[in-house]
Amino acid sequence: MSHYARPLNRQDYKTLTLAALGGALEFYDFIIFVFFAAVIGELFFPADIPEWLRQVQTFGIFAAGYLARPLGGIVMAHFGDIVGRKKMFTLSILMMALPTLAMGLLPTYASAGLAAPLLLLLMRILQGAAIGGEVPGAWVFVAEHVPARRIGIACGTLTAGLTVGILLGSVVATLINTSMTTQTIHDGGWRIPFLLGGAFGLVAMYLRRWLQETPIFLEMQQRKTLAQELPVKAVVVRHRRAVVVSMLLTWLLSAGIVVVILMSPVWLQKHYGFAPALTLQANSLATVMLCFGCLLAGLAADKWGASRTFIFGSLLLGISSWIFYHFAGLSAQHLFVLYGLVGLCVGVVGAVPYVMVRAFPPAVRFSGISFSYNVSYAIFGGLTPVVVTLLMSVSPLAPAWYVLALSLLGLLLGMALRQDAQEEGNYEQASRIDTHS
Numbered sequence: 501m502s503h504y505a506r507p508l509n510r511q512d513y514k515t516l517t518l519a520a521l522g523g524a525l526e527f528y529d530f531i532i533f534v535f536f537a538a539v540i541g542e543l544f545f546p547a548d549i550p551e552w553l554r555q556v557q558t559f560g561i562f563a564a565g566y567l568a569r570p571l572g573g574i575v576m577a578h579f580g581d582i583v584g585r586k587k588m589f590t591l592s593i594l595m596m597a598l599p600t601l602a603m604g605l606l607p608t609y610a611s612a613g614l615a616a617p618l619l620l621l622l623m624r625i626l627q628g629a630a631i632g633g634e635v636p637g638a639w640v641f642v643a644e645h646v647p648a649r650r651i652g653i654a655c656g657t658l659t660a661g662l663t664v665g666i667l668l669g670s671v672v673a674t675l676i677n678t679s680m681t682t683q684t685i686h687d688g689g690w691r692i693p694f695l696l697g698g699a700f701g702l703v704a705m706y707l708r709r710w711l712q713e714t715p716i717f718l719e720m721q722q723r724k725t726l727a728q729e730l731p732v733k734a735v736v737v738r739h740r741r742a743v744v745v746s747m748l749l750t751w752l753l754s755a756g757i758v759v760v761i762l763m764s765p766v767w768l769q770k771h772y773g774f775a776p777a778l779t780l781q782a783n784s785l786a787t788v789m790l791c792f793g794c795l796l797a798g799l800a801a802d803k804w805g806a807s808r809t810f811i812f813g814s815l816l817l818g819i820s821s822w823i824f825y826h827f828a829g830l831s832a833q834h835l836f837v838l839y840g841l842v843g844l845c846v847g848v849v850g851a852v853p854y855v856m857v858r859a860f861p862p863a864v865r866f867s868g869i870s871f872s873y874n875v876s877y878a879i880f881g882g883l884t885p886v887v888v889t890l891l892m893s894v895s896p897l898a899p900a901w902y903v904l905a906l907s908l909l910g911l912l913l914g915m916a917l918r919q920d921a922q923e924e925g926n927y928e929q930a931s932r933i934d935t936h937s
Contacts (some may be wrong), residue, residue, distance in 0.1 A: 793847015894930020
């Protein structure tokens with residue numbers, strides 16, 4: 501049986517497990533800040549400034565991590581295409597673990613003055629640069645290890661692992677807030693999740709030592725077919741269609757995660773009057789279902805191709821989100837069932853990396869995905885909450901309309917990917933390193 505069609509072996513499962521574990525811990529490190537934004541705002545800024553200004557400054561520091569993603573991702577991808585996937589894959593988790601650990605040890609405004617928020621900002625920028633390299637690097641790494649016919653489930657598994665990191669952050673925040681008093685958290689309890697995250701990250705980095713460089717990169721190195729010019733230049737000049745498709749897919753991915761998973765709990769509290777604890781419990785269920793959805797989307801992409809997966813997946817996302825936003829307020833039971841269902845359907849984003857890794861030839865694959873994903877996420881991931889919030893002044897059901905519009909985009913992208921048979925053949929050829937990028 502050829503490498504292209506063989507089943508996953510023990511080494512593949514080891515690679516997937518270590519990559520997903522590292523990705524989960526790295527996403528935990530990146531997201532934990534938002535769960536403790538209120539106490540961080542109180543401790544790292546002067547006590548006499550208005551509350552609204554404190555919140556703006558705190559979330560400005562949080563947003564700095566997103567703004568740093570494109571630059572960090574493009575630089576790390578450049579070296580990933582030139583010196584190797586594994587080295588950058590290991591570096592990204594170190595660049596996340598050390599700043600997270602440092603954030604748990606930083607002096608507050610009371611003891612360090614203006615240096616405290618500036619150091620916090622610096623650590624957040626380093627975190628953003630790290631996550632910009634981690635996500636595209638992880639997708640490329642696992643895709644180049646597994647057989648071409650198993651790329652969907654490999655990337656879906658990895659995306660599910662990243663989602664587990666968000667869930668882990670939520671669980672740790674909940675445990676700390678329920679086991680400690682507000683004063684105890686203020687006095688130092690807030691440091692615990694950052695110290696844990698830093699320690700977890702260092703353990704994950706140690707475990708990644710057992711990973712092997714991808715066979716595709718090693719063969720390119722041996723045959724001297726690595727990129728001969730600046731990889732990102734080759735991407736922008738020669739692979740514009742792939743960049744556009746990848747950026748639009750990232751918009752779909754960011755909308756699903758940001759609107760349905762991250763923004764919905766507060767919307768449900770304001771629109772339907774649910775208690776915060778209840779919406780967070782339902783949100784945890786939706787996040788777990790999202791993990792399963794990513795796996796199902798990956799399996800579907802392997803079996804039926806990207807076109808059918810996005811056509812049917814986007815239809816299901818549009819229908820389920822519309823029902824969720826209109827009927828979740830009927831009862832707590834409706835809330836849990838409908839939020840779990842729409843969480844499962846958001847899992848269609850698990851097939852996004854399947855398309856991306858096929859869209860770029862191996863010599864510039866890391867740079868192509870990193871450029872498209874990080875620039876698009878910085879724009880749409882950052883602007884989506886603002887746009888949806890502004891639209892809610894026109895209609896309280898603006899989130900439903902926004903997700904419906906993006907589901908239509910996913911449907912159109914699915915139709916644009918109809919040449920799956922040709923795509924399969926192209927990728928099989930690319931997997932054998934017959935590329936001239």
